[in-house]
Amino acid sequence: MNCSNINIVFNTCAKIDRSLRQKLSSIWYKSYVLGDRTRYFHSSRTICQTQKDDVEVLLSPQEVTVILRKNEFNKDFSHGSVKSYDSNQLQSNDPIEDTRCEAQCKMTPGLLMGVFDGHGGPACAQVVSKRLFKYIAAALLPQELLENYIKQEPRELLIDTFNDRAEIVQDLKFIYDKSFNEYLSKLSNTAKDEIDVKVCLEKSIMHLDEDLSREVVEPFKENGNVNHKTLSVALSGAVACVSYIDGPHLYIANVGDCNAVVGTMTEDNEWVARKITKEHNTENFDELKRIWNEHPDEERKTVIRRDRLLGELAPLRSLGDCRYKWKAEILSEVAVPLIGQKAIPANYYTPPYLTAKPDVYYHRLTPKDKFLIIASDGLWDMMTPLQSVKLVGEHMKGKVFFNPLQLPKKNIQLGDINELLLHRKESLKSKPKDRNAATHLIRHAIGGTEYGIDHSRLAHLLSLSSDVSRMFRDDMTVTIVYFDSEFLRQCPA
Structure with a gap:
């Protein structure tokens, strides 16, 4: 394996045609990268296995850990139902197509956590992660607060984001601010007596998706120009x-094939995985029926082929992907000149074939609910919800040993101290390698076996270049949110 010659290519087993991914990524990177604040616009070189006397040498455990911990982050909270969260990402594609965002609403209560899995390049996922939470936070404002916010000059921030290192370039920021102001105007003109969170989440996602389309089509219709x-x-x-x-x-709003799982502890101290979401793919028969019913019977054999929408797209709902939403005439005028005739999928007769409408779920948290796992399908392809919940549960138990031993302040005998130390020594065997639970899950997803972590497997899979790695695993993004059981115990039913 030649470390000095790393090609940015995407395997055909990915969710969209390789040549289109390459063209779109090339356009995106040439025009979007901005300074040192960018987060994933240029990923680091793949760390390859070292060569010694023409013999391949595996990555050491320390080198593996450096790779796994590169993007980890955690944050603690001092009040509310959320105690803390851990997050991490591990790329397989180069550049990574996943992204994530976490934020506190500033003008209303509530925390927003999101995982975004891109395809056809990283552009859409990165933009959605930067814009969506503002749309949601604005929709959650009561009418009077919304109208006061619109009048503010300058306006205060709607959200406080954590671990946000990316910045939108100025010309796109101007376009996005214009769209957001129009969105605020529409919100203010829609009278609402009370806030329905489910409706707010759905309309925010749908409106942002409409803006992604409109920001291309409207300027083209006005002056014939296309902003690449x-x-x-x-x-x-x-x-x-x-x-x-x-x-x-x-509340969980889901579009596509990411998943959210709640880890619950039963009365018998056993872990239960409560899967909140349901994927929008061909394994979901309700989704298949929905799509078949939205198109003529004569398209039944072409609308879903090879377990993909029009034989190309694996998720059956998503943001962006206007190749499956615009009329063929618009695609011919706007997209074909840029990326060729493949911009129009085969058997494209009755668009739109795709929607960004989310399924929105509600779950009332109880003291038995200990944490929430949100992850892209890169994780769920490698482990089941129950496996992930048990791993996080074991991590919670072992994580306490990262903290120094604290003895009771008074009235303790030497024998009691000795017994305490012996118990701690025995329990230290369960101490995890990683303090961050998201890293713990990713480590087990890649290198886990029924007997524990297989270092050679883990090291080998982390050494592969992106074009080979994509055959074995997808990008992984994991966020784990820990709940405060005592806070939830005191909440009225």
Whole structure:
């Protein structure tokens, strides 16, 4: 394996045609990268296995850990139903097509956590992660607060994001601000007596998706010009799984094939995985029926082929992906000149074939609910919800040993101290390698076996270049949110 010659290519087993992915990514990177604040616009070189006397040498455990911990992050909270969260990402594609965002609503209560899995390049996922939470936070404002916010000059921030290192370039920021102001105007003209969180989540996602399309089509209709930056966002796509947590109220909005799972402890101290979401793919028969019913009977054999929408797209709902939403005439005028005739999928007769409409779920948190896992399908392809919940549960138990031993302040005998130390020594065997639970899950997803972690497997899979790695695993993004059981115990039923 030659470390000095790393090609940015995407395997045909991915969710969209390779040549289109390459073209869209090329456009995106040439026009979008901005300075040192960018987060995933240029990923680091793949760390290859070292060569010694023509013999391949595996990555050491320390080198493996450096790779796994590169993007980890955690944050603690001092009040509310959320105690803390851990997050991490591990790329397989180069550049990574996943992204994530976490934020606190500033003008209303509630935490927003999201995982976004891109395809056809990273553009759509990156833009959605930067814009969506503002749309949601604005929709959650009561009418009077919304009208006061619109009048503010300058306006205060709607959300406080964590671990946000990316920045939108100025010309796109101008376009996005214009769209957001129009969105605020529409919100203010829609009278609402009370806030329905489910409706807010759905309309925010749908409106942002409409803006991604409109920001390309309207300027083209007005002056015949195509902005390649907004076009690359609209033609690439992203699935999303977003949680909104306000006290004991957990809402999940899901578009595509990411998943959210709640880890619950039973009365018998056993872990139960409560899967909140349901994927929008061909394994979901309700989705297949929905799509078949939306198109003529004569398209039944072409609308879903090879377990993909029009034989191309694996998720059956997503943001962006306007190749499956625009009329063929618009695609011919706007997209074909840029990326060729493949911009129009085969058997494209009755668009739109794709929607960004989310399924929105509600779950009332109880003291038995200990944590929430939100992850892209890169994780769920490698482990079941129950496996992930048990791993996080074991991690919670072992994580306490990262903290120094604290003895009771008084009235303790030497014998008691000795017994305490012996118990701690025995329990230290369960101490995990990683303090961050998201890293713990990713380590087990890649290198886990029924006997524990297989270092050689883990090291080998982390050494592969992106074109080979994509055959074995997808990008992984994991966020784990820990709940405060005592806070939830005191919440009224």
